[in-house]
Amino acid sequence: MSKVYVRDIMSPDFPALTAETELTDAISLLQKHHLIGAPVIDAQRHLVGFISEQQLLKPLLNSSYFCDGKVQVRDLLATPALSVEGATTVVDLAQRMQQNSPKVYPVLNDGKVIGIVTRSQVVAALKESYLSCAG
DSSP states (O other): OTTOBHHHHOBSOOOOBOTTOBHHHHHHHHHHTTOSEEEEEOTTOBEEEEEEHHHHHHHHHHHTTOOOOOOBGGGTOBSSOOOEETTSBHHHHHHHHHHSOOSEEEEEETTEEEEEEEHHHHHHHHHHHHHHHHO
């Protein structure tokens, strides 16, 4: 299993959120891709930050009391965002995931976001390894 890399299990198809993405558009993209969070990138695909459903709750709750106008991702994103290199082994990422809470990691190659990897994908990859060892 140590030779299976994050780039082998990642999803190259992910929502392209930018700092200018409007709140409702970000929610729609996350829902369309069945994600709880996604990387925020610039025009060159460099990682700017990360946005999660958790961060979307506050402005949504506030809007149920006040109409504060439009909110953009830039107003909410978490920086710096945790990320992982595509050349990282799945085992190494699993160990990191035990210490950190993110369930979705942006995957980088040469400083650019090339995909995302979820905890579910890591668990599925580790399950395959477990089954091959268990006979």
